[in-house]
Amino acid sequence: MTPRALFHILLLTLFLLLSLPCPTREVFGQGKVPQIPRESPADNLRRLQEMKRGRPAPYTLSSPAGESSPGTAEVQTQATAAQAPAGSQQPRAEERDPHGRGEIPVKGDLITMNFRDVDLHVLVKFMSDLMGKNFVIEPNVKGTMTILSQEKITPEEAYQVFLSTLDVYGLAAVPSGKVIKIIQASDAKAKGVETFVRSTPRVPGDKIVTQILPLKNGDAADMARLLAPLVPKSGLMVPYTETNTLILIDTESNIRRLTQILSELDVPDSKGSVHIFELENASAKKLAPRVSQLFQSRRVGISGAGAAAGAGEQVKIFPDERTNSLVVMAPAAQVAEIRQLLERLDRKTDRQSGNARILTLKYAKAEDLAKMLTEIPAKGGERAGDDKDKGKSATPLSKEVQIYPDKATNSLVIIAEQEEFDFLEDIIRRLDIPRTMVFVEALIMEVSAAKSLDLGVEWFAAQDYNGGFRPGSSGGMVLGGSPGGAEAAAMASAVIPSGLSIGVVGRAITMGNVVFPNFSAFVRAVQSDTNFNILSTPQILTLDNAEAVIEVGQNIPFVTRVDQPSQVTERAIQTFEYKDVGVSLKVTPQINEDRTVRLKVEQSIKSVVERTALGGTVLAPTTTFRRAKTDITVNDGDTAVIGGLIENRMDRGNTQTPCLGGIPGLGWLFKSVSDHDEKTNLLVFLSPRIVENQEAGRRLYEQKQAQIDQTLEEARKRQQQEKIRRMFFE
Structure with a gap:
């Protein structure tokens, strides 16, 4: 493309753009809505000359032939006698406008407005030319309107008809400087509309205005509640209780109507008027009698007893529990005093407001x-x-x-x-x-005795104990019946961990870091390592009335199913189920008022004793289960012992001389087979200690830390002694 051709295209495009009609004169509507023709400077000059001669300039608003069809508008004008020359004959509309065009009359002419389904922009443009005012239409304001009139009216009356039409269609005209904004009526109350104080609007039209009405006798809040149904959604009525004033935003006609109603209601009433006070914090049911009493007391202090008696007869207060309001019937002069009392009583407390x-x-x-x-x-x-x-x-x-x-x-x-x-x-x-805590120390052990020794466990009071044994009392106990010696004491010290402090019923004897109910009791019980087996030494800190659980054990597979193969070369399919096996202790301490501790104890031991072959290589474990559940009461720091869970064990021993013991027949001279029947008694020692506060907990921690340090020190010394022994004797 040559530059000359490109230049011609640009000129043609510019010409087409200039020939388009002005956007502000376009009509965007539905139906046959005529468009306002664009006027040239010559047309404007001709209109001014004709207006000077008293003749209106023509303005096209209707379709040809003057037919009033949907989407058309027709305006007929008639000059008044004051404007027409004497004796002159006014031309008819057909003569002035043979094509049926309407005319914009000069001020003082009478017009007849007939608009049917005319776009809002066309109607606003007509009123702008008629009244000489500037209008701005918000982008979201659209639609068509219909105005039918048979009587001739002045342009000022036509403008009021225009405002009424906007109000019917939910719109409003709000002045803003030199322009008038056409907006939604619901948005007009937030705009800068004209405001009247005390005086009512001059013209009862449909213009949106603000009216401020101070009340003399009635209550603003009550009046607003009473007149609320008379205010449309596009309007607003707000009571300002501080100055007892009503603020109205609505059309001039509706405000005039509301003002007339208020003038009839806002009158003094010697018998008293009804007022409603909504409470936010206080209870209406409780506050009603109090306000009556306080009001009477206040009147006594101000006007004397006689005035108070008269006031008490006039003032009536009723509570409305559903709305939490007070209905007060009193003269206006006394309502102010009641309001002051309510403001003092209905205050927010330190707590949160609301229910x-x-x-x-x-x-x-x-x-x-x-x-x-x-x-x-x-x-x-x-x-x-x-x-x-x-x-x-x-x-x-x-x-x-x-x-x-x-x-x-x-x-x-x-x-x-x-x-x-x-x-x-x-x-x-x-x-x-804060709940008190309890520190529970436990010792779970098995005591076994051979047939040559005393079978079972015998409970009786030691010789150095004065008093009987009973739960919750101080005393002592012994296990077995034979006296012990220094050797047994040394063995007991070696078997029982020095890091454990065992509380006792009697608190009589302490050996190292272990406290026994009676020294002879444990010396008799731990004569050999084979007869004394410590299963667990748990220690736990728990809250008062809170369950503490200690579990130590293994998760062992149990064969639940064996599927034999159909062929010899295939392996059997085994199904296992894992179960817990070990020691379980559940303790729930409860501190009584006399500082005794009630212990709810549930102790169980499950152990595997042997595995039985179920054919092939399948071994099924055999377990033993022992369980004790009881409630006991122990003094703070004392020890309770739970026993009596006896288990029988049969152990078979086989000893023989190598080689000679295997000779058939003669081998019995060089071997022996013995069956050993053993009974074990499960004993559980429990010692609760009350920890009342953080200071007691700190002391307990320091005590246990010292015991751990002492245990480590003793272990270190034993290791050094073992090294020296090996160095010189091995």
Whole structure:
């Protein structure tokens, strides 16, 4: 393409753009809506000349032949007698506009407006030319309108018809400087509309204005509630209680109507008027009698007893529990005093406003506390607590009370009225306290005796003990019946770990770091290593009334099924189930008022004694199970012993001289087979110690740390002694 051709194309494009109609004169609507022709400077000059001669310039608004069809507009004008020369005959519309075109009349002419399904932009353009005003239409404002009129009206009246039409279609004309904005009526209350104070609008039209009405006798909030149904959605009525004033935003006609209604209602009433006070924090049911008493007391202090008596007869206060409001019937002069009293009483407390409140717990568990609180019956008896609280009836909880625990923050969400919340808060504060802890030391061991020794366990008081043995009392105990010696004491010290402190019933004897009920008892029990077997020495710190569990063992496979193969070369398919085998101890301590500790004990031992062949290479384990469950009471620091779980074991021994013992027949001269019957008694020693606070816990920690250090030191010394022995004797 040559430069000359490109230049011609650009000129042609520019010419086409200049020939397009002005965008502000385009009509965007539905149906046959005529477009306003573009006027040239010559047309404007001709219009000005004709207006000077008293003749209106023509303006096209209707379709040819003057037919009023959908999407058309027709305006007929008629000059008034004051404007027409005397004796002159006004030309008819057909003569002035043979093509049926409407005309824009000069000011003072009478017009007839007929618009049917005319686009809003066309109607606004017509009013702009008619009234000489500038309009701005918001982008979201669209639609078509219809105005039918048979009577002739002035341009000012036509403008009021225009405003009424906008109001019917949910629109409003809001002045803003030198322009008038056409916006949605619902948005007009937030714009800068014209404001009137005390005086009413001059013209009862449909223009959006703001009216401020100070009331003299009635209550602004009550009046606003009463007149709210008379205000459309596009309007607004706001009471300002500080100055007892109403703020209205609506059309001029509706504001004029509301003002007339208010003038009839805002009159003094010697018998008193009704006022409603909504409460935000206080309870209307409780506050109603208090306000009556306080109001009378206030009147006594101001006007004397006689005035108070008269005021008490005039003022009536009724509570409305459904809306939590007070209905007050009193003269206007006394309503102000009642309002002051309510403002002082209906204040927010330190707690959160509303019926929903959150209480964060410090020590208690939210789930457990919520479950307990929800079980409180609706009809309470006496409240549990101190002696000084006895005799007071508990506040019954209504069915509307709801309590929800929040596990993440350990909080309680309570939905209740103020009185019920105060009752629940008092209970929660008493329960949400730091719980005392209990340190439980345990020794689980098996005591065995050969047939040559005393079988079983004999319980009786030691010779150096004064008093009988009973749970929760101080005393001593011995195991067996034969006296011991220094050798047995040394063996006991070697067998029992020095790091364990065993609490005793009598607190009589301490050997190293181990406290025994009686020295002779353990000396008799631990004569040899084979008769004394320590299974576990657990130690655990738990809360009062909280279960503590200690489990030590193995997870052993048990054969539950064996599928034999169909062919000899295939292997058998075995199905296993793993089960726990070992020592399990469950202890739940409960601290009593006299500092004794109740222990709920459940102890079990499961062990594998042998494996039995079930054909081929399949070995099935055989287990033994011993379990004890009981409740005992022990003093703080004393020891309780649980025993009596006796187990019989049969051990077969075979000893022979190598080679000679295998000779058939003669081999019995060089070998022997013995069956050893052994009984073991399971003993559980439990010693609880109360840890009341952090200081007691710190002392316990230091004590256990010292025991560990001592144990390590003794082990180090034994290792050095063993090295010296090996160095000189091996």
